[in-house]
Amino acid sequence: MSHIRNAAYSFESVAAVGAGLWTLLERLSAEAIAARGFFVVALSGGSLPATLGDSLPAETTIDFSKWRVLYADERCVALDHADSNHGAAKKALLDKLPVEPAVVATINPALIRNPQAAASYYQARLTALAPAADGISSPRIDALLLGMGPDGHTCSLFPGHALLDVKERSVVHITDSPKPPSTRITFTFPVLNAARNAIFVCTGDNKADMIHRIIDLEEDVPSARVKPTLGKLYWFLDAPAASKLTLPTLTFKL
Ligand SMILES: O=C(O)[C@H](O)[C@@H](O)[C@H](O)[C@H](O)COP(=O)(O)O
Numbered sequence: 302m303s304h305i306r307n308a309a310y311s312f313e314s315v316a317a318v319g320a321g322l323w324t325l326l327e328r329l330s331a332e333a334i335a336a337r338g339f340f341v342v343a344l345s346g347g348s349l350p351a352t353l354g355d356s357l358p359a360e361t362t363i364d365f366s367k368w369r370v371l372y373a374d375e376r377c378v379a380l381d382h383a384d385s386n387h388g389a390a391k392k393a394l395l396d397k398l399p400v401e402p403a404v405v406a407t408i409n410p411a412l413i414r415n416p417q418a419a420a421s422y423y424q425a426r427l428t429a430l431a432p433a434a435d436g437i438s439s440p441r442i443d444a445l446l447l448g449m450g451p452d453g454h455t456c457s458l459f460p461g462h463a464l465l466d467v468k469e470r471s472v473v474h475i476t477d478s479p480k481p482p483s484t485r486i487t488f489t490f491p492v493l494n495a496a497r498n499a500i501f502v503c504t505g506d507n508k509a510d511m512i513h514r515i516i517d518l519e520e521d522v523p524s525a526r527v528k529p530t531l532g533k534l535y536w537f538l539d540a541p542a543a544s545k546l547t548l549p550t551l552t553f554k555l
Pocket residue numbers: 345346347348349374375376386447448449450454455456457480
């Protein structure tokens with residue numbers, strides 16, 4: 302997809318990806334706080350929280366007191382369960398930041414056995430924390446941090462799944478996720494494409510084939526459909542993830 306080719310940055314290592322991400326987040330956070338008074342960040346599960354948590358800058362001007370943290374997808378499990386995205390993010394990242402627990406929007410643990418209600422509850426939180434703006438009717442995330450699976454999924458939006466076509470809801474539930482655990486809630490494409498900045502973070506050689514298929518061969522998989530309407534797209538790759546690309550990537554500079 303040429304929109305991805307023009308957004309693909311490669312870095313020599315996971316640590317360099319993490320350092321680049323923090324540099325970008327520092328700028329985006331300052332811009333959002335100056336414009337609107339707060340910064341809305343959405344985290345994904347998988348390796349992302351550790352990539353950020355392992356590369357925290359020694360010094361930063363980021364005003365974490367103005368952050369609002371959400372999850373782009375979450376598994377329907379207790380917050381302290383080994384499969385919880387929040388649990389993993391807390392341990393790998395949030396506990397290392399001066400972010401008050403109150404600003405982190407978790408799944409409602411009372412609703413984990415009722416995924417439809419959990420999705421509705423989360424949609425209401427998302428709508429309150431990330432207001433629609435600029436003629437876009439979906440909630441607007443300032444920095445949407447996404448991962449991609451080797452099959453091209455992002456959030457809990459899997460290839461061929463009916464959830465790819467949802468237009469009227471911001472958060473939906475899934476009970477047949479091919480990646481375990483099977484029951485989750487996830488942002489939908491209207492929210493992904495309303496983001497002010499959508500930033501994919503892909504590291505490791507198990508991503509190399511799919512990165513090649515998306516960027517060189519322009520295959521249509523869920524991750525390739527993230528194309529923010531009024532926002533900016535970034536794909537941050539480490540060298541192993543970029544190793545099968547034939548087309549060139551960009552060098553990240555602010
Ligand atoms: O809850 C989840 O399972 C994720 O949000 C999922 O979409 C993840 O981001 C990708 O599968 C990439 O995971 P890795 O970074 O671990 O490869």
